[in-house]
Amino acid sequence: MALAPEEPELVQLLTPEGELVEHPDYRVDFSDEELRGLYRDLALVRRIDAEATALQRQGELGIWASLLGQEAAQIGSGRAMGPNDHVFPTYREHGVAWCRGVDPLNLLGLFRGVDMGGWDPEEHHFHLYTIVIGAQTLHAVGYAMGLQRDGMVGDGGPELTGAAVAYFGDGATSQGDVNEAFIWASVFQAPVVFFCQNNQWAISEPLERQTRIPLYQRASGFGFPGVRVDGNDVLATYAVTQAALARAREGSGPTFIEAYTYRMGAHTTSDDPTRYRIAAEVEAWKLKDPIERLRSFLIRTGKADQDWFEALEEESNQLAKHIRAGCLDMPDPSPMTMFDHVYVDPHKPLANQREQFAAYLASFESTSEEHS
Amino acid sequence: MSGQTTTLAKAITMGLRAAMERDSKVVLMGEDIGKLGGVFRVTDGLQKDFGEDRVIDTPLSESGILGTAIGMALRGYRPVCEIQFDGFVFPAFDQIVCQLAKMHARSKGHSRLPIVVRIPFGGGIGAVEHHSESPEAYFAHTAGLRVVACSNPVDAYWMIQQAVASDDPVIFFEPKRRYWEKAELDTSAGPPAEALDQARVVREGADITVAAYGPMVKVCMDAASAAAEDGTSIEVLDLRSLSPLDMDTVVASVRRTHRLVVVHEAPVTLGMGAEIAAQVTESCFHHLEAPVLRVGGFDTPYPPSRIEEEYLPDLDRVLDAVDRSLAY
Numbered sequence: 187m188a189l190a191p192e193e194p195e196l197v198q199l200l201t202p203e204g205e206l207v208e209h210p211d212y213r214v215d216f217s218d219e220e221l222r223g224l225y226r227d228l229a230l231v232r233r234i235d236a237e238a239t240a241l242q243r244q245g246e247l248g249i250w251a252s253l254l255g256q257e258a259a260q261i262g263s264g265r266a267m268g269p270n271d272h273v274f275p276t277y278r279e280h281g282v283a284w285c286r287g288v289d290p291l292n293l294l295g296l297f298r299g300v301d302m303g304g305w306d307p308e309e310h311h312f313h314l315y316t317i318v319i320g321a322q323t324l325h326a327v328g329y330a331m332g333l334q335r336d337g338m339v340g341d342g343g344p345e346l347t348g349a350a351v352a353y354f355g356d357g358a359t360s361q362g363d364v365n366e367a368f369i370w371a372s373v374f375q376a377p378v379v380f381f382c383q384n385n386q387w388a389i390s391e392p393l394e395r396q397t398r399i400p401l402y403q404r405a406s407g408f409g410f411p412g413v414r415v416d417g418n419d420v421l422a423t424y425a426v427t428q429a430a431l432a433r434a435r436e437g438s439g440p441t442f443i444e445a446y447t448y449r450m451g452a453h454t455t456s457d458d459p460t461r462y463r464i465a466a467e468v469e470a471w472k473l474k475d476p477i478e479r480l481r482s483f484l485i486r487t488g489k490a491d492q493d494w495f496e497a498l499e500e501e502s503n504q505l506a507k508h509i510r511a512g513c514l515d516m517p518d519p520s521p522m523t524m525f526d527h528v529y530v531d532p533h534k535p536l537a538n539q540r541e542q543f544a545a546y547l548a549s550f551e552s553t554s555e556e557h558s
Numbered sequence: 559m560s561g562q563t564t565t566l567a568k569a570i571t572m573g574l575r576a577a578m579e580r581d582s583k584v585v586l587m588g589e590d591i592g593k594l595g596g597v598f599r600v601t602d603g604l605q606k607d608f609g610e611d612r613v614i615d616t617p618l619s620e621s622g623i624l625g626t627a628i629g630m631a632l633r634g635y636r637p638v639c640e641i642q643f644d645g646f647v648f649p650a651f652d653q654i655v656c657q658l659a660k661m662h663a664r665s666k667g668h669s670r671l672p673i674v675v676r677i678p679f680g681g682g683i684g685a686v687e688h689h690s691e692s693p694e695a696y697f698a699h700t701a702g703l704r705v706v707a708c709s710n711p712v713d714a715y716w717m718i719q720q721a722v723a724s725d726d727p728v729i730f731f732e733p734k735r736r737y738w739e740k741a742e743l744d745t746s747a748g749p750p751a752e753a754l755d756q757a758r759v760v761r762e763g764a765d766i767t768v769a770a771y772g773p774m775v776k777v778c779m780d781a782a783s784a785a786a787e788d789g790t791s792i793e794v795l796d797l798r799s800l801s802p803l804d805m806d807t808v809v810a811s812v813r814r815t816h817r818l819v820v821v822h823e824a825p826v827t828l829g830m831g832a833e834i835a836a837q838v839t840e841s842c843f844h845h846l847e848a849p850v851l852r853v854g855g856f857d858t859p860y861p862p863s864r865i866e867e868e869y870l871p872d873l874d875r876v877l878d879a880v881d882r883s884l885a886y
């Protein structure tokens with residue numbers, strides 16, 4: 187067993203060097219295959235992210251919000267969920283989406299500008315991306331209150347009970363909505379897990395602009411437990427989320443998880459972080475890379491060999507191809523689609539507007555035909 | 559060093575700088591406005607020069623920005639708040655509509671709230687949702703707020719200073735897709751003839767009036783140039799102020815041309831055009847040769863960026879309305 191983590195409050199099960207450590211409250215019990223599965227998830231979502239970033243650079247996406255550095259926080263928490271748990275994400279939860287089985291191309295549609303997401307949130311229990319900071323935390327609480335009323339809370343285990351998981355960032359903790367979500371969840375003992383990825387930055391604003399105390403400590407003021415976990419440790423984020431989910435599902439109320447991590451890239455492809463943070467900080471966090479540590483652990487313990495890594499590399503290449511081709515194939519929507527789904531029951535004024543617009547567009551087609 | 563070529567964004571930076579130099583009570587508040595200089599770099603360099611007490615990087619909470627700005631204003635400061643994008647003003651909506659707009663009246667004139675809320679607005683930059691909205695009518699519908707929109711660098715420079723100098727709260731809309739457009743700015747020339755709440759005839763014409771503001775002024779100017787080649791003379795108005803509306807200028811123009819088209823990116827239903835049409839109908843009905851027509855966004859959510867050009871009024875849609883009015 188290796189040294190204890192440098193910070194006593196931080197739950198860690200796998201050190202940056204790839205050594206297992208014990209924790210009095212949290213443990214995982216993975217088979218070798220499961221461990222390789224987690225590595226595969228981490229590697230593939232990083233690949234999705236790299237491909238999307240490249241597609242943005244080539245003008246195929248309008249913008250991309252990279253999850254680079256936050257893979258373990260997302261895979262650990264995402265894989266801890268059961269079939270009845272529901273995710274309420276921000277715009278950066280590509281890894282969680284992956285765990286829930288959402289096709290990455292769905293995510294790309296939003297960033298390419300062909301739709302607003304548009305997937306069915308109930309299909310994979312993964313709700314739409316939310317760009318307005320913090321708004322989804324209240325939705326998660328309300329959803330959890332619904333689960334509660336549907337009899338989905340109790341001792342039936344993950345097959346019969348469920349919880350909602352609200353994802354948000356360190357910056358979001360300053361929003362009124364998020365603080366209201368804490369209060370509601372606490373008052374109603376809603377089965378919800380608040381999963382905060384503290385990546386140290388909210389665009390250019392450092393953590394200190396949002397808080398004077400460690401974020402997880404805020405939870406106690408709202409009346410529920412808070413825990414800080416090494417967000418770059420996929421085993422620890424899994425264990426901590428699993429425990430919080432179990433607590434929520436059995437009716438003991440919310441938990442706040444602060445996944446302590448780092449935004450390795452720019453805020454989005456539109457951002458230039460050299461204006462506000464120093465390279466040394468990024469370099470220091472590189473040493474805590476979430477994927478490297480699992481890789482060295484798997485290699486050192488002989489749980490994965492060279493062939494396995496090579497096969498994964500091949501799978502990763504195939505996935506990148508799928509994403510690239512799928513993105514390039516994504517057609518621009520017809521302009522008329524903007525009138526779709528504005529209401530459940532279409533109404534006449536909007537139908538008229540739609541018709542007029544169709545006639546207007548058609549007038550160009552007939553004039554261009556006349557000229558040709 | 560008075561004349562220079564300046565972008566609209568830079569002109570606002572210069573205007574803010576001038577306002578801050580003039581009055582030490584002017585403070586800027588907003589997300590990412592310090593080191594980063596704002597996501598559009600409008601406050602670039604100001605924190606370095608005026609310090610962190612006057613250029614305040616705020617926590618990520620718009621209600622907090624507006625609520626504390628109100629408190630600072632009550633203490634004698636003149637906060638200029640930056641809302642990062644149009645779609646993110648709504649967490650602050652309660653503070654603006656229920657508090658900021660009414661406090662002067664509620665205090666029987668004792669309290670003044672000289673706050674400016676800067677909002678980059680409108681579409682056309684290929685952004686994801688909530689980054690292309692045109693929420694101006696919500697604010698123009700609220701008594702107690704002044705609402706203005708600049709359309710070019712020279713106005714941007716002067717209007718932001720006039721807004722800061724105003725003792726009333728001003729919602730200051732900046733046409734984000736025009737941030738990078740350039741013009742000659744001669745700061746020694748003095749402010750334009752129009753007051754902050756006055757419209758301007760930006761192109762004279764005889765056959766029809768087209769009124770717009772913010773990003774749509776350029777579209778209408780281009781439409782007027784194109785129409786001139788076909789022998790139609792369009793008069794273009796830059797409304798500049800949306801609340802109050804300068805109806806004197808609008809009505810005077812309509813009395814000359816007898817026809818009016820109002821253009822904005824915001825949905826037509828209950829938009830600025832609806833109010834202008836109603837007022838023009840009331841005050842110069844007998845001068846009209848055609849009903850007032852509106853060109854604007856549809857009553858749909860702002861669409862994904864790949865089809866936003868179809869949603870946004872363009873030269874063709876403006877000219878289509880001009881033709882329909884002239885054919886009436």
Ligand SMILES: Cc1ncc(C[n+]2csc(CCOP(=O)(O)OP(=O)(O)O)c2C)c(N)n1
Nearest residue numbers: 317318319355356357358387388389642646
């Ligand atoms: C209400 C609102 N205000 C401002 C923004 C602009 N904005 C987008 S992301 C962001 C920072 C978010 O930081 P954090 O919550 O830490 O999440 P991260 O991006 O680091 O994952 C800001 C200010 C927004 N999207 N919504």
Ligand SMILES: [Mg+2]
Nearest residue numbers: 355356387388
């Ligand atoms: Mg963050």
